Amino acid sequence: MTGRRGDYLEQIRRGGADLPPDLAAAFASVPREAFVPDGFQRRDGTWVCPADPEYLATVYSDDVLVTKVDNKIPVSSSSQPSLMAIMIVALRVAPGQHILEIGAGTGYNAALLASLGATITSIDVQEDVAVRARTALARAGISHVRVEHGDGYAGSSGDRFDRVIVTVGIGGVSPQWLSQLAPGGFVLAPVKHAGTHPVLVVSGPPEGPVTGTPVCPSGFMLAAGPLTADHPGAFPFPAGPLTDLLPVMPPRFDPPLGEIQYRDLWYAAGAWNRRASHVAVAGREQGCLALLDENRTGGAVIFPDGSIHAAGSSDQVEPAAIILDRWISAGRPPMQAWRVSCTLTGDPDAPIWAPDAWELS
Template structure:
């Protein structure tokens, strides 16, 4: 099994994970299969269980493992390991750090934190998820992790931490996390244009609060005040089949087309410059990407990786023009990456349970 984990670590390196010697040792030491003891859902919808053919090989791939579903909706998982590595590297954990984790998942992320020398308190609103995480941590012999059932928005009242990490998609950051975490950062996937880029958040609970982007990602969404709508909210991703037919509006701009990283950077900029930007699958096209969604939720304009634009619906011309303007603006700015933005957050959401949500963006001087 150790050889399998070593090959796993090499795969993470090939996939661009920022593995320090300490992180590599953590991924090598922690047995991921223990944290999916009840199996996981394969991409074809079938369920893989321990002992089945290919189970361990699949566990040690750089892939998300869905461990709980509600109907057809995934509600708990073990995140993609290379993404976990980026988030853990951004957290910059030191031995002895007290870490608040929001979202226990399988317990695997907490086990990696413990292997880095952290003392972890993990909070999950789902009692069955928390119980399975506790059991897995005990089976793996992991010490220094406490899993509690509770409202993630509240954190752990009365306690303090050095850092915090959030493993579920949110619309904004709870002030309670900032109050409980000094000096920080809080590493958290925050909704933006139908995805959840991971942000490194700094600032006190009363503000000012700022952030930078660590990487693109997509996470399952939280519930309650952590997903409250606010003036800067983007539309939810368009559901399959909800869009009208889209037709060519503007020709391709780039040859070759943007790679996946460049396209994500353009997508992020679209979300900065339009609060109608979101994610959608396009009918009649084998494509999924960023769309400026009209107010009816059935039309708008899509920006493709080659710089072309498709548009449809009653307001196709207006949204098509906006999409072309976004492409022009991003190109003229030197095609900034999502990491080039410095973000200012504003207290918003439910007045009874407010959140700090992204509200202003500026390109950092070194990227101008």
């Protein structure tokens, strides 16, 4: 394939996704522009309209397209295509399956799943988002997708699903989804861990035990309601960017860790220390791994080169060094090497199965 769609597929592959022939055909045939008819926000905060010269080139790029903003905070989008592809491959879609999607977004993800022969029930808590997704699917000529407005926590009462895919960041898995799964089914969801949202394959009966296996790193907009309820084992959220960082330990990695290895270290940090989180650091476009102090305004930052910098209290410097030593001694395990056990926590009236213990396989 040549032209814009061919380049689009190559960008997705360069983003780390394996594209089986049927999924490549879906990305090549489903018109992404049909799902962003009103344009989208650039990373710099400006808006791209369909009449802009760069509109189609940006639509067919391996980038997230933010389609709704509330008080300058993105609240709906079309996810990064390479991440969508990785998740769809992990979902192991087969023709005839019934899939529950939590978070309709633009409808593009559901369209890709339907193009693989599945029937989709997609739920979004934002009514206007659900309406636009429904309209976009009709515009693109996609059938076998039903978009509902509702609380995704509850799933779709009375239905049974072969898979559940979640396209928003959550703190844990709803037992309702597990109760609606057919035998052999599983939930694929980006679940909060150390300030990020690694994608997990989660399975088990609604009453437990519930376990998970990491698939890949990711970052998603947060879900609303009980799916992101605070709980005793939750990781801390930073009070703001860390400033006045001072180097306290020299680099350990030359060259520095690449993005994937850095995320592997990050995952291990969250498995070994509940102070691990995601922080903004001045002068760096991407967020960094940090162990936050009790007031969440200081702590120790571990950079990709293995150096440790501190802000405020130095209490977290030694634990950060221990994490580096432990990860190196373990052979720098990838996140996929971990096995996750979950505990029922969160809102007592609407609990979630949240990761609680980790062990290396």
